[in-house]
Amino acid sequence: MKIAFVGAGRLGQTLAAAFFEAGWAVTGVASRSAGSSDLLAKAAGAGCTVYRHPQEAVDAADLVFLTVPDDAIQSLASGLRWRQGQSVVHCSGATEVSVLAQAQEQGAQIGGFHPLQLFADPVLALPRVAGSSVAIEACEALLPTLTQLAESVGYRPITLPPGVRGRYHAATNYSASFLLSLLREACDLWNAFGVDDKTALAALLPLAHGTLDAAEARGLAGALSGPISRGDAGVVRRHVTDLAATSADAVEFYRTMARRQILLAKENGRLSPDDIARVEASLG
Ligand SMILES: NC(=O)c1ccc[n+]([C@@H]2O[C@H](COP(=O)([O-])OP(=O)(O)OC[C@H]3O[C@@H](n4cnc5c(N)ncnc54)[C@H](OP(=O)(O)O)[C@@H]3O)[C@@H](O)[C@H]2O)c1
Numbered sequence: 001m002k003i004a005f006v007g008a009g010r011l012g013q014t015l016a017a018a019f020f021e022a023g024w025a026v027t028g029v030a031s032r033s034a035g036s037s038d039l040l041a042k043a044a045g046a047g048c049t050v051y052r053h054p055q056e057a058v059d060a061a062d063l064v065f066l067t068v069p070d071d072a073i074q075s076l077a078s079g080l081r082w083r084q085g086q087s088v089v090h091c092s093g094a095t096e097v098s099v100l101a102q103a104q105e106q107g108a109q110i111g112g113f114h115p116l117q118l119f120a121d122p123v124l125a126l127p128r129v130a131g132s133s134v135a136i137e138a139c140e141a142l143l144p145t146l147t148q149l150a151e152s153v154g155y156r157p158i159t160l161p162p163g164v165r166g167r168y169h170a171a172t173n174y175s176a177s178f179l180l181s182l183l184r185e186a187c188d189l190w191n192a193f194g195v196d197d198k199t200a201l202a203a204l205l206p207l208a209h210g211t212l213d214a215a216e217a218r219g220l221a222g223a224l225s226g227p228i229s230r231g232d233a234g235v236v237r238r239h240v241t242d243l244a245a246t247s248a249d250a251v252e253f254y255r256t257m258a259r260r261q262i263l264l265a266k267e268n269g270r271l272s273p274d275d276i277a278r279v280e281a282s283l284g
Contacts, residue, residue: 001145004028004061005044006054006076008036010119011091012067017043017122018129018153028057043122055080063145064088065113066100074099082108087142089113093169097137097162111138112165113146115155116172130154137162183208185253192246221267228261229268231275233282240284255283 003024005012008031016026026044030051031037041048051057058064058080066073070092077100082088084107088100093114100110117132119125134155136146143159150157160168187200214223227235236258243251262279265271271279 001025001063002027002061003063003065004030004057005040005065005067006030006057007032007066007068007072008040009067009069010122010125011115012036012065013040013043013122014119014125014129015065015067015091015115016040016048017126019149020044020048022152024149024152028060030054030057039122058082058086058088062086066090070095078102082106084108087111087145089138089142089146091115093135093172094165096165109139109142111136111142111146112160113150114160118176132156133158135160135168137165179208182257185250189243189246189250221264221269224261224264224268226261228258228265228279229270231265231271231279233275233278236279237282237284240282244284258283 001024003016003019003026005016005026005028008016008029012029012031013036016029020026020043026048028049028051029037029040029044030053031040034050034052037050041050049057049060051060054076062085064087066077066088067090068076073090073092073095077088077090080103082103086107087109088103089111090097090100091113095112097110097112100108104110112135114135115129115132116135117125117128130153132155134150134157136143136150136157137160138146147157183201183204186204187197190200191197211223211225214225217223227233227239239254240251243254258279262276265279266276
């Protein structure tokens with residue numbers, strides 16, 4: 001199977017290198033600039049040809065990865081000629097696979113291959129491929145090929161049904177950049193009484209790591225700790241009172257998080273219905 005990449009940025013370069021290292025034939029690349037294409041070709045071994053036009057890369061390949069910015073996927077795919085038996089996938093999390101419909105109408109199999117990983121720098125990203133997950137959406141004929149490709153580089157494949165990408169991708173934010181927003185909120189509260197970000201993060205990040213380790217070992221409800229998990233309604237009331245004196249926004253944010261945590265406490269099953277009711281009441 002000849003694999004080509006159109007778009008030779010951070011993700012394209014990393015995937016091309018991973019596929020090459022796993023023994024796949026990455027045979028072509030085309031990008032906007034020759035410099036990016038050359039970098040991908042270097043990572044993908046001697047058999048990778050740099051094409052000036054994406055159509056040349058597509059014509060010479062069996063499976064084409066469109067690793068361009070999300071906004072460019074549909075217009076790029078629609079402007080290219082596709083053939084029966086060929087496959088084309090994009091790597092976006094949020095963009096529906098149906099943006100490749102014109103390629104499908106011409107006989108190509110279409111799909112999505114979204115790695116759940118950050119690709120800030122290809123050199124740093126490559127060793128993290130193995131052990132990460134990839135969300136695959138594809139027709140029945142293409143699914144086994146993409147699954148095999150994923151497993152060969154150490155990705156754990158998960159299968160996405162069509163039409164769920166908005167929810168799917170929004171949810172990934174909760175385990176990635178939204179964690180930063182939580183830590184920002186915590187640092188802001190400490191900044192207000194003179195603790196700078198560096199000192200705050202040095203104290204808070206070990207708590208965060210410990211929580212994630214516990215979630216990995218015991219599941220989400222099993223890892224729950226803190227006043228809500230103990231039914232300590234007095235402590236929760238104190239939090240609410242002090243945050244309300246800080247700002248309406250801070251106390252509302254706390255209440256939203258606390259209500260979600262009460263759901264986890266119910267799932268955990270350690271608290272009685274009376275304990276839960278007292279904690280709920282303490283939120284005001
Ligand atoms: N980065 C991540 O962490 C990450 C994670 C998961 C999924 N993804 C997905 O992966 C895809 C690519 O993201 P990325 O981070 O690799 O982006 P990127 O680093 O900006 O790379 C995009 C590449 O596409 C090239 N390009 C742009 N428009 C083009 C066009 N019309 N024709 C041909 N090439 C074109 C760019 O040109 P040049 O040749 O000028 O460089 C660049 O090399 C996106 O769909 C993104 O959602 C990214």
